[in-house]
Amino acid sequence: MTLEISIKLVPDKIFWKNSVKEVILPTLSGQMGILTNHIPVLTGLDTGLLLVRDASSSNWVTFVVTGGFALVNENKITILVNEAEFGSDVNVQEAEEAYLASKVALESNSDVTRKFELNSQFKKARARFQLVQSSKNIG
Known part of the structure; x- marks a missing residue:
């Protein structure tokens, strides 16, 4: 089933x-x-x-x-x-760069409203980064 x-x-x-x-x-x-x-x-x-x-x-x-x-x-x-x-459509280099950039932006920002937006961007970048990292470990 x-x-x-x-x-x-x-x-x-x-x-x-x-x-x-x-x-x-x-x-x-x-x-x-x-x-x-x-x-x-x-x-x-x-x-x-x-x-x-x-x-x-x-x-x-x-x-x-x-x-x-x-x-x-x-x-x-x-x-x-x-x-x-x-x-399979996630580009490895783009995912790594976006993850690092969003992490720095989130950590260095103190505006609460902007931090909320940056957190959403960070979560997406982190998911894409986790995907490419797991693909590297499998391959």
Whole structure:
């Protein structure tokens, strides 16, 4: 048995849809694994890595997502996010540079409003950086 996953971008564009074996969501309280016959759940998503194990090949497909929600019900997962990016599309050099620049900007800024914006940028850059670092360790 498989899970049907649909990743949608706000307002209503389907980014990716497939049958999968397993999903690991970046929720607001940490990672959440989803397998077939999971109890119904609605959870908030944080900016981070969304991992999906393909049903046909058992390979992992990785996405960088920026906030949203996930609904799990009757072996269907609907993910609604503001932004999504295939892990395979992430440029290693750009990810590393953006991570370092956003980290410095966040640490050196004292304006509370600006710090909130910089934190969002940092979380996205960190997720992309984690992705390229894990790819380096695997390869």
